[in-house]
Amino acid sequence: MPTLHTVKINASGAPSTTFECSSRESILQAGLRAGLPLRYKCTNGSCGECRSRLLSGTIESIQVADYPLSQQQRANGWFLSCTHAPLSPLQINTPLFSDSIEIPHQITRAKVKKIDLLQPDLALLTLRTSRSNTFQFLAGQEVLLSHLLATHRYPIASCPCNGMELDFHIHRSETDLFSQLLFSSLKKGEHVTLDGPRGHFLLNTQSQRRQIFIAWEYGFASIRSLIEQHISLEKEPPISLYWLSQHPPYLNNLARSWGAVLNHFDYQWIARHATPIESQVSKLVHQLRQELLVEQCDFYISAPAELLILLSEQLLALGVAEHQLRGAPLIDVSSDSISSES
Template structure:
């Protein structure tokens, strides 16, 4: 009897995204049983996956590290070790699963043998053809349990999966169905945020109670002794704080996740300047760091208002991923208001700035795994960058096409980042296009060219970020090409 795996665990095992594996299921290449995939079916579809062959994982790791400055897909040898106590709990949990599988296999074998004996009682004077069929059936029944010899690839996947289960616990969230992994003794909250899931939280240190969740199954371990915010009734009902607990075994929890921008409250926080640098003569990058206990909750694609120490204020799209919410990045054009620009040039590392937000609903639906076509016009790239990083972090889309349309090639101010994504991530495709500023219809012509390249993408979602003067013509061209409103997302910020 083959082990059953969730789609996200199976995708991780063979080193592809969840969206890409879901596509294989939709195409009928792989069967899923009530949302799970059998290990032997997976091994048949990916026969070349080897325990030592981590090239796919390394490829993903390279992408994530280069693009997002952090690693989610690691070689087994690089994973943080769980504590001995956690390791013992996971070994026990796996042992229970193996004993249960052995028990089920024994029951099947008994049933096969009983059925086989009954077949032997059938009179031998049955018509020859029936007898032949019965003999063949009896033979199959007798050899079935022993004949399920695992292929090399299935054994490799089984071994890798077992090692991963020992090193990392899987968390399944109800009712949303999202899943993520916990490495070492990282808290459940930290791990969910790193996976890009906008789970509810506030202080991150056990004081506010906003990260409450209910344990449905599995074992958790308290890593911080702060749970006085919980009532005795909540504790006896298996309610716990995500920021103060890690998972000992695979767990199922019940908690709320922000599904839309209106689920995220307005916040006002003080952040520290980490770095201000020039990207090119038209654009600067401001990197901020928030305190661990007071981070900005936001969804990819949203914006925030910055107030500088001398009082100048302006709103900008957030250019970083919510999966790394202590490090926030903004792209600030040098032609911003003169007052803001001048005050910005005076700030130094470790200066304090105020952040208010988030704003806007140019966000992903992270239950939607349809392909994504992103169109950035001129210097409107920050929100698109955040969306791409979040989609990758969530392993969301089947694939992502980025079209960056500018007046000159030099205006692709993060061309190197986009190229490194395209090199490292086979589901990401990057295209640069230029338009003629002297011809008003030139942007429409470029959009039509994009549409001609994707005639088959009838389900793709479009995310467009453009300056206000070009939005109407872009939307008109996309609608004229037959893209319904439901698939069009325009950044209005």
């Protein structure tokens, strides 16, 4: 039976962090799932990027590693976090990125693993990198995808804990050549290039305020990544998800299922109608004020720029501080599609 152990990271210049790791799982994998910005590259013991130092506790190797650590280094506690699991509670020193800008720029080729239609004009694209060339990013970040001559920017909709498999929610758009290829000719097994990661739409993991996530239609992609990180971190602050969508949201059941794993989680689908953007925002703000003490919440908004700006202005006017607002503007959204039925 696998046993859960607490791993405490003492990083120089940063507050210590703890997470749970099973005795059958690599320390790197568990730390990434907990949303920690750990340094790594290959995940299979060949690059040495995850080199860490054991301060207390016992570990065991669960995978053969090619990266050479000298006997002297091993005797001083050095080990690879991607090939070791805990056998007791641990204290370790391991390299962390202190900010998203520290994550190295990567250009990686990945294969199309699957393309699933979520709605007639919305596809779930899953890409798979090779084991030795995974893609490192933080929840909420974006990447440029290229195939043939088409390139476009999309938020990553999956958890950073698995850099080998990345999900994207791609909406068919006339101004997005990549989406047209996806809906017409891109096939399983073909190659796509990932260039990134980019963006600072990140979870404030130190906040104790209620976390409010607002997604507009397929803006749910980056919100999904952030909520999954929040779940992994097992943080105390309650969270609410408001999903604005003309039709029942495409992953409605997933959003509902989070209620089963989170103690304090509210989810509401807000059916948006063909009304001017100002009235959509006013209606939403009215609802937020009735249900929340807005000035005591953090807001993460993934929506068209027009809506994002209006909503942010109204929240600021209600006493929400700038640092409590984080936004990711959706691109390729015409004003018409915001305020009219498609």
